Amino acid sequence: MCGPVDFGDTRKISFLWLTGVLSGIDLWRRRIPRLTPQAAAIGTSHSPSQIDPPPADIIFEPRWILGKTPLEVIHYPHPTLRYSSKPIRRVDQNLQETIRRMFELMYQHDGVGLAANQIDLPLQLFIVNTAGKPGEGEERVFINPVLSSPKGKDEAEEGCLSLPSLNASVVRPSSVRITAFDANGQEIDQIVEGFLARVLQHENDHLQGVLFIDRIPETTLQQLLPELEEFELEFRAHQQSGKIPSNNQIISRLKRIEQQYC
Numbered sequence: 001m002c003g004p005v006d007f008g009d010t011r012k013i014s015f016l017w018l019t020g021v022l023s024g025i026d027l028w029r030r031r032i033p034r035l036t037p038q039a040a041a042i043g044t045s046h047s048p049s050q051i052d053p054p055p056a057d058i059i060f061e062p063r064w065i066l067g068k069t070p071l072e073v074i075h076y077p078h079p080t081l082r083y084s085s086k087p088i089r090r091v092d093q094n095l096q097e098t099i100r101r102m103f104e105l106m107y108q109h110d111g112v113g114l115a116a117n118q119i120d121l122p123l124q125l126f127i128v129n130t131a132g133k134p135g136e137g138e139e140r141v142f143i144n145p146v147l148s149s150p151k152g153k154d155e156a157e158e159g160c161l162s163l164p165s166l167n168a169s170v171v172r173p174s175s176v177r178i179t180a181f182d183a184n185g186q187e188i189d190q191i192v193e194g195f196l197a198r199v200l201q202h203e204n205d206h207l208q209g210v211l212f213i214d215r216i217p218e219t220t221l222q223q224l225l226p227e228l229e230e231f232e233l234e235f236r237a238h239q240q241s242g243k244i245p246s247n248n249q250i251i252s253r254l255k256r257i258e259q260q261y262c
Contacts, residue, residue, distance in 0.1 A: 071101050071119045073161045076231045079250050080117050085124045085207040086262035087144045102127050107134050111161045113199045115206035118162050122254040126203035145180035147204050158212045168216045172201050
């Protein structure tokens with residue numbers, strides 16, 4: 001069965017089912033600006049007035065096979081961590097497989113959330129399991145998430161798989177509303193609180209190119225500078241040795257992935 005399902009004037013999604021298996025999801029593109037100071041204060045991204053008209057249909061050509069590419073967590077200051085992700089227009093079997101492997105990678109690193117940016121993908125997608133262990137808690141997938149309606153204030157220590165061994169106290173809203181799609185194309189619209197709210201805000205920041213170190217006081221950041229400089233030296237050394245591509249090569253690759261999925 002094939003047909004469009006309209007979820008309002010901000011997003012449109014169409015599903016293609018073959019033998020009962022979801023093989024593709026098309027989403028209208030939304031323009032996602034860099035985080036504004038107002039949005040940074042509450043962890044949101046954009047408003048309906050910033051939405052572009054729907055583009056022409058894109059024919060998927062598997063030039064780059066997500067499901068077959070080794071996954072690893074990239075570390076600061078990798079350029080993809082500062083890249084503003086694009087909304088996903090298509091979810092195919094390769095992307096579904098990538099999502100499955102993202103959970104494996106997250107558990108391997110003892111994480112509770114992982115954004116696509118952190119595995120070098122420019123896609124608006126992140127996964128969460130606050131239990132942090134396979135077989136426990138609830139595995140959740142958020143595609144094209146939007147956070148809104150922040151309430152309250154809470155301060156807690158945060159870390160990041162892309163900044164291993166680095167931790168700092170971060171102030172965030174204690175409650176937010178999230179709208180998104182899950183991996184099966186079902187719409188999510190939920191108000192979340194507590195630790196889950198913090199995790200969702202942290203991961204959503206990644207999709208905007210924002211790291212938790214961007215939300216800490218300047219005095220705290222100064223204390224972390226030696227560790228950050230070590231990350232930078234290691235990254236540059238890997239680039240010089242050819243272990244990591246140049247920044248231009250990285251951006252070019254991200255653009256090719258966008259052509260497939262965005």
